[in-house]
Amino acid sequence: MASLTLAVKRRFSVSRDYLQDLWGRREFVWYLAMGNLKARNASTALGLLWWVLNPVLLGAVYWFVFGLLFDRDPSDYGGPFLIYLLSGMFPFYFTQSSMTGGVNSIVGNTSLLANLHFPRAVLPIAALVEGFVGFLTSIVAFFLIVGPGYGRWPGFSIVWLIPAVTIHLVFNLGLSMTVARLAVPFRDLNNLVPYLTRMWLYLSPILYGQATINRAPGWARAIAAANPMAPILRMYRYALAGIPADMSNAIIAAGTWAVAVFVLGTIWFISYEGKMARYL
């Protein structure tokens, strides 16, 4: 038993030196994230605006299909459909971009990994920072759309954005580390992530509301209840749009998910670092 504990400890340990080393590399993280952000859109005419345009256009498509073509019960959304849709769409897009960024962060940077010695967690963290900057711009875009359109400007509930964003960041970082680690031996993940995130989008209460979930069969309700995205979106909807939610319940559920995913993902990633170079 003792030897098992020792083996587990050796395999899953994150040393203080590692964390110090990582903290010493914070400027590198920032330059990497900003560099990628800039380079990605350097050759397009609209440039950084695409960070806002991508989720807005996606939202517009869903608004057209599910808001205009299908007849919907407004009580399902606690207000106008567009507000409900965008307040779910933008945070979800941040999680999605953390996953697509994370999955490429290690396997897409082979020359850095082959040549330089640094804490590898720098790479998924930089991918997260890149997505986070985009997410912050999309929150501004949210109010620029629903403000003039529905007279919904930031109110007092906006302070709830602080716990919501904190929990969401922790959750996304854990997720980003997990997929970054997994993609090293399992490159197929790169092709799978777009489908996984698309599936997750439809399983999350973004295009439909609680009333629709309540009408669904038992197994679908069980999936909806187990989805970590559901409490995360409840926090955002209250903070951004004042859509009523049991906040303490949402914070506990989302926070538990975030801590679990973060701790497991980070430890799993870091304990694998020594082996990464071998697969590249």
Next chain:
Amino acid sequence: MREPAIVANGVTVRFRPLLDRKPTLRRSLGRLQHRETDEIVAIDDVDLEIRKGEAFGIVGRNGAGKSTFLRVMAKTLRPDEGTINVYGKTSTLLQLGVGFNNQLSGRRNVYLGGLAAGLRKREIEEQFDDIVTYAGLWDAIDRPVRTYSTGMFARLAFSVGMAIKPNILLLDEVLAVGDEAFRTKSMETMKALLEKAGTIVFVSHSLVSVTEFCQRAAWMENGRIVSLGPALDVVNQYRADVERVRRESRDKSGS
């Protein structure tokens, strides 16, 4: 005898590359559980001591394990067995422009490359003018790096690589790209490094530059060091072996 800079003890590195066989559905599905791999011993129980103040060359055929060995010294590859101790600040130029982003300006890449190599932002700011002057790129520094010529790129990358003021420089065949003026200049920089008790490990196919530049050398073959000693002796042995193999294959094809 001088102090050691790099000490390798029984270093062994194995690779398990995936076999690239004709894909069939059955094999593809089988790979999910059991991957077809083959074990290659890239470095086989190597002991080596490189001292401070020396330029050390490594010669050998393609696939002999030279670059893998440099990656072990750079600590990007952990040996499966054995230990490696490196005493000093290492700059790795196994490849030029590591951490660079071609879409971005030269200015931006000085920061990216410097931070990737382990410098602080403040340290880069202080040296920025020196880095650009050394590379001779003042009129191009705000242009995207993708518009640079190979020589300009190499100059900037080398300049950034030297900015961390290394005691140990690990060089692959990267400095062959610049023009004559740059080669002379980089040679001078490296000589200055050696005079300050720095160490240079140099992997090259250019045997002339190894004999000119290095005091000692090692000849690697199939992951082992087959000969170690004064650079000229080692290079001559290696050259004789290459010549012998070529003659044999010519005789074989002739008869």
